[in-house]
Amino acid sequence: MSQLPNSIEARDIAFQMHSYTDARRHEEMGPLVIEKGEGIYVTDNHGKRYIEGMSGLWSVALGFGEKRLVEAATRQMETLPYYHTFTHKSHGPSVELAEKLIGMAPVPMSKVYFTNSGSEANDTAIKLIWYRSNALGQPERKKIISRVKGYHGVTLASASLTGLPNNHRSFDLPIAGILHTTCPHYRTMARDGEDEAAFAKRCAQDLEDMILAEGPETIAAFFAEPVMGAGGVIVPPDGYWEAVQPVLKKYGILFVADEVICGFGRTGEMFGTTTYKLQPDMMTLSKQLSSSYVPISALLVNDTVYQPIADESHRIGVLGHGYTASGHPVASAVALENLKIIEERDLLGHVKDISPRFMSRLTGLLTHPLAIETRGIGLIGAVEVSHEAFAATPGALGGKMNLEMQERGLISRNMGDALAFCPPLITTEKQINEIFDIAEASLDAVAKAVG
Incomplete structure (x- = not known):
């Protein structure tokens, strides 16, 4: 019997199929392995912390680690x-x-x-x-x-x-x-x-x-x-x-x-x-x-x-x-x-209180030359980038943006060239600013890379 892989990344590639994933590409790049979560943050198995800007899959309203x-x-x-x-x-x-x-x-x-x-x-x-x-x-x-x-x-x-x-x-x-x-x-x-x-x-x-x-x-x-x-x-x-x-x-x-x-x-x-x-x-x-x-x-x-x-x-x-x-x-x-x-905790009231800041920062991304539209309501939104600026197939620029944000500590999700933001309902105004500061820096980095 051949020796089994040792790292969790290698074992993942060896044994697991993934949703919404190119299986052959996954064999090459492997997974991001998340080990723990607290509030709106998750930490991978190498100790790097990320803002979970998608609430997992649009879903972790109370954030991670709610003891109740x-x-x-x-x-x-x-x-x-x-x-x-x-x-x-x-x-x-x-x-x-x-x-x-x-x-x-x-x-x-x-x-x-x-x-x-x-x-x-x-x-x-x-x-x-x-x-x-x-x-x-x-x-x-x-x-x-x-x-x-x-x-x-x-x-x-x-x-x-x-x-x-x-x-x-x-x-x-x-x-x-x-x-x-x-x-x-x-x-x-x-x-x-x-x-x-x-x-x-x-x-x-x-x-x-x-x-x-x-x-x-x-x-x-x-x-x-x-x-x-x-x-x-x-x-x-x-x-x-x-x-x-x-x-x-x-x-x-x-x-x-x-x-x-x-x-x-x-x-x-x-x-x-x-x-x-x-x-x-x-x-x-x-x-x-x-x-x-x-x-x-x-x-x-x-x-x-x-x-x-x-x-x-x-x-x-x-x-x-x-x-x-x-x-x-x-x-x-x-x-x-x-x-x-x-x-x-009146999280509906909290969402109403912080939504103006969320929407203001979201629409502010429109000033960037790569952005062609923002849309959202409450605490869910997206910015769409123009794949034409990347001179590639639809979705390529969105994918590049998604990886750039992840590298900078923000997990989003690109749906084609639309980058989604759906943070937990407990997110603070300060954390909203952190999210969009990373998004803006990522837009700049991608624009520089493809310009």
Whole structure:
């Protein structure tokens, strides 16, 4: 037997596959190995400290090392480390969390179904939408519309909802019946001479045209993020949601708000649904629900959705769907404590207080010759750099910027040529300045390198 590699980097290359990674390039460059975290900072296995400018994956609301979450997990592990919610079984933490989420919901909701990731929550939503259509005697009403550049996950169905080409290429996706309408990104999608108001109305018209072309009786639901996250932090233009929602109501199409990134304070309100005055029939939640200390997600459904599903499960004798860890007691206990901390510390108020500084520093990047757009709201934003300045393929300059910031101690994420900033909700004004000081220095360094 050959000798096994010794360093953790070598062992990683030898044994592990990674998400959103070029596998061959990873074999050459290896991983950044993070060993510990505290507050908004993480430290690698060589002792170098970084600002985690992405909250991990848009998700660590309370930062790293929040002892109350560790204690909540420990208490629950000592009491009931696992139980399920199949076949009329339940346990206290999942009941309490479901009750809490129904009480927090920005629009009337009836029931909560727990899953383990945003992908699973959206996948489950699709299944239940199809199930409901059959229950209503509308077997033809199965098509689902999402948006170009939308992000809803990576399972077969949720990846089909996702409107990003690399989530489809060589996976034989999207599956049949998933459609994609116009992305509400004004700078790249508007026509010549079209102002934002006209663009918002056209997005709604494009949606209605698709519905009419496919047949309104075949369209079951529309999935959308209040603010698009992994598609490049795309903030909808004024009037967009006011134009889109009446189209859905006109044709009796369910609206699923994907709050996986926006939920629990990211936009300055508890939900993006509140920020944009949305009226969804279903909501998917994850990430900041537990600050990602433990995997958990949730699907909220209103009574219009729930009642036909309940009737159909009674007719069949069972709702044939479930996950081993749905409503896991440890994850539920951590989520409850996480939500309690968000409320006790008024982190929504904190986000509102520091968002002006965040947005000011973000928009200030536009003065740099490499920057072509900034966009954001609350404590989420992005700067887009012009790949033309690098004379290379789209995404090359963004990738170079991402590595430069990491070298300088700031972890971001480039989505093509858009660099995202999504720091923990606990971030201070001083730390916001640190983030953007590094971003500015990185822009200068990259400009010098490619100039």
